[in-house]
Amino acid sequence: MSSSTLIKRVVLVGATGAVGAPVLQTLVDQHFDVTVFTRASSNHSFPSNVHVANVNYEDVASMTKALQGQDALISTIGFGGATLQKHLLDAAIAAGVKRFLPSEFGCDTHNPRVAAIPLFRTKLDIDEYMDEKVKGTGTTYTCVYTNAFLDWGLVNNGLLLDLPGKKIQMIDGGETPFTANSLDFIAKGTVAVLKHPDETANRAVRLNGAVVTLNQVLQYAKKYAGAEGWEVDEVTTEALEHEGMKNFKARPEDLSGYMMQFIKLAIYGSEFGGNFDGNNDNALLGLKKMSDGEVEQLVRSMVK
Structure with missing residues (x-):
């Protein structure tokens, strides 16, 4: 890992959800400097060693400001908020964030049969958007596929x-x-991506719990x-x-x-x-x- 890709400061979006909560705990346990993005209306509480930033997900400029100095942005927002991830990516690129992890955490949309299912069109749109937007920037991305929870x-x-x-x-x-992956396995695999930024840049990783x-x-x-x-x-x-x-x-x-x-x-x-047997990143990620x-x-x- 080069010093230019070392990831220490991480922003997490969706920190109270089914995936977000264990990802937050794993980030804290592994001593990352963690900031949680929340809406101003949120009344959730977080550990004292977690920073909290209230943001407007429609306002790219304000999120860009909140992302200054951050190394990675992990999105675990639910399916209904998936389109907001384009704003998150735009802000991450503008702020010079090194790594963006979109809210994939599901079926492998690189499989053509999965890609043909209308439900996954939103995720494919975001993937295509990422591919185009990161070109020529200092931001890279990783998609984490898990299949079933x-x-x-x-x-x-x-x-x-x-x-x-x-x-x-x-x-x-x-x-x-x-x-099928437990939520704990998903969290550990997601955080492990941050420790292998060079090997996981601009591609998908598959977790095989x-x-x-x-x-x-x-x-x-x-x-x-x-x-x-x-x-x-x-x-x-x-x-x-x-x-x-x-x-x-x-x-x-x-x-x-x-x-x-x-x-x-x-x-x-x-x-x-x-079935990710024979096609997964467990060994790379230490899982x-x-x-x-x-x-x-x-x-x-x-x-x-």
């Missing part, structure tokens, strides 16, 4: 399964292997939450794609009608590149893939 996906929206409600949508028989199947996850869930009373809905990726496209064409403004279908299609579809036993214990820890 493991622990979060057990209890939120039934992304993997609905552990509290004992429900699962079993896709293509549940035997397709796919990558675990490779599992839905049947495997369901087996662990039944073992610790009880085998009785599970509702299993068998569905194919073809059906998910058909339903998602139908709802998207009917009401493209209504994300609730197709978001989950498209996300599951990209995560579980065998042609969508959701170790979880064993089946560790995945089982994580599922056990999520049973209430």
Whole structure:
């Protein structure tokens, strides 16, 4: 790592979200100088060793001022705020920030089947914008791909399964292997990018915390939450794609009608590149893939 790319001072956007909170904790634990961007209306509190800057995400000039002297900007904002990232990037470039990490943290949009899904058009727009805007500047970017969220996906929206409600949508028989990452693994991988700025400049990195199947996850869930009373809905990726496209064409403004279908299609579809075995950056980033036993214990820890 050259002295010109050394990253010490980091701004985090979205620090209270599912990804942002563990990223913030990891940055603090690893002794980065951290500033959190928040809206003026925010009432969230942060540790005393974290700086807080109130910003207007529509005002590039004010964000440029707030980014002076910073080395990296990590965005973990939610899907609804994705377009604001163009303003963040513009401000980062104007302020001379060395590294920008957009809010990817999901399916690999470099895969052509994923890229063709309408839901991911916003992310592709941002990727194309980054490619063009960083040319000839001192700013570089890294996209972090994670595929499925493991622990979060057990209890939120039934992304993997609905552990509290004992429900699962079993896709293509549940035997397709796919990558899933715990939020802690995602945070450690994201922060590790900052320690390898030269090797990760202007490209995607893929985190491969675990490779599992839905049947495997369901087996662990039944073992610790009880085998009785599970509702299993068998569905194919073809059906998910058909339903998602139908709802998207009917009401493209209504994300609730197709978001989950498209996300599951990209995560579980065998042609969508959701298994990062053989195509990941664990070794570069100093990360170790979880064993089946560790995945089982994580599922056990999520049973209430």
